[in-house]
Amino acid sequence: MKSKKQITLADIAKKLNVSKVTVSKALRNHSDISSEMKKKVQDLVDELGYTPNIIARNLSAKKTRTIGLVIPKINHHFFAEAIESIYTTAQKSNYEIIMTVSQENVDHEQKHIRSLLAMRVDGLLISVSENTTDTEIFKDLKKRHVPLVFFDRVIEGLGFNCITSDDEKGSYEIVKYAIEQGYRKIGHIGGYNNTNIGKARCEGYLRALKEAGIEPDPACLICGGFSVNDGYRGFMNFYNNKNLPQMIFAVTFPVALGIYRAVEELGLNIPRDIDVVSFGDASYNQFLNPSITGVHQPAAEIGKAALELLIDQIEEKEPIEEKKIVMPVKISLGQTCIKKEK
Amino acid sequence: MKSKKQITLADIAKKLNVSKVTVSKALRNHSDISSEMKKKVQDLVDELGYTPNIIARNLSAKKTRTIGLVIPKINHHFFAEAIESIYTTAQKSNYEIIMTVSQENVDHEQKHIRSLLAMRVDGLLISVSENTTDTEIFKDLKKRHVPLVFFDRVIEGLGFNCITSDDEKGSYEIVKYAIEQGYRKIGHIGGYNNTNIGKARCEGYLRALKEAGIEPDPACLICGGFSVNDGYRGFMNFYNNKNLPQMIFAVTFPVALGIYRAVEELGLNIPRDIDVVSFGDASYNQFLNPSITGVHQPAAEIGKAALELLIDQIEEKEPIEEKKIVMPVKISLGQTCIKKEK
DNA sequence: CTGAAAGCGCTAACAC
């Protein structure tokens, strides 16, 4: 802000022949100040276009009413929706959000956390990158009593509150559903097992298979990331190994899109040649060709709940005890995974 | 941050029996300080887990290396992509972004601008809401010499730099293309004419019609917003008035999706009963049924260019003279708007 | 190479 000169409290105090304190209080509508004084101050403020310096205020207040948000990606329907909801919620509660994007990169993630700490945010809302395995930095945050809530991609056991979808159950149910439709050879293009969601979704998948008496075939299980490219690569992998399952359970919606891309490139067809279900969805799913049957994730609710929990923690100053909130999910039917005639 | 007690420069200075200044300089790797001293400082910093207080630094530096970003929506492919690119660019240039979302609401927009100003961001990157008509606040920013760049949804003539897609030309070309495919009765579900993009896209549409000797039919032109719901409502409007064109040019990709939704609900079919082209696209467009033929917008490039321009302005302190950058667009073919046999 | 002093703009605590 390289204006000619920022107007300060002192400027307007001088013009009014009062002290800075009077002006400061008047601005914050303090009961100390007479209403005439308040009016005089307000008028001058409007006239001069004075904008209070929040930085100075925060410095002396030692809090910022600001939340640091760390997410792996923006351009992914789940996160876009969660973020939007976090912003809406923050606005209602009069908090500012400083969002940072790790791009699934651990170094960025750590750098961002440090920046946010340096900016003295009142708390942190984090969804970790797919490569985050080192928990040192979080243990350190715990030691420093930094209010922190993990959402979606969480790290348990560190004493922080976590909010996730019911990953295991959702996965179990969608795979069970596929089995009920007559599919037997069901593959999984999954995430990394070091992430809670990668692991839980894989476990749900395996549980459904076992429960149906289907022996899981390791060759049908590919682990990688959560992006479109990971889905693409995963499918190509199956294809090149001449090991196409009948049905693939994609760990995320973007992974499913990656499968779609690969399938299209290869001149194959869904569901004729290969069928797909996924964990997670998108508002435009209904317009896909074919639309995907999958697990609907309450992204907005998760974002909102995470922020509210964090704010409680910040404001009520309660001792932080690890609490895990699991949001229910449900299957949403599309044009894939239709009953298979044997 | 309600830690037991934040460690400050003074703490580490005392432990080292030197002054705060020495520590401060050592931390910023100032040439004044001996390397032994620097090492001692660094070691203690690591040991104590000291995190510098950026707020205090910013207060005395009178700048923040922070950019304020104001956008109307997140969950819209254009913005999601632009934001992602802005964040990546910011990271490279070592700037922090504070993003705010107006939700297409003018009051929020103004409130956010004021907050960002109060936070003393070094500059502002803005894409205005669809309802923004009052330019007072921007004139005020101009008076205060606040570095500001508009992108996509811009306000011209105020002396700020603007970056947009080539809205008029892109619209002209897609409509011209539709005409070449044999469509004559072409409608437009457009945005508000008080926005640059709504206006320019409508103008391009009209120019193409006129050039082809087609008299524009006012009944085929519906103005509204840029969202999925606006597309839905627009289409229902046509339908209820029993005035369906052969082809609709949607002002944005979400508007096109709204049309898709309405069409599906009514049991109609694209392109059998009604055809659609749109301005803007999405990475998942290729998987839509049918995929849309439309104008491809370089969202990431626009975001990047906007931020770079802003940073130049902030750092070079050049006098700000209005500059308008128009990014070229191109038609991307999908499954709609296929040659029509008369 | 190091440090003392002053100040960034605001607020809390306590007088007057």
Added chain:
DNA sequence: GTGTTAGCGCTTTCAG
């Protein structure tokens, strides 16, 4: 009601 004093944590002169 209003003002004085004393910081918040850091940086920038400018002496030493």
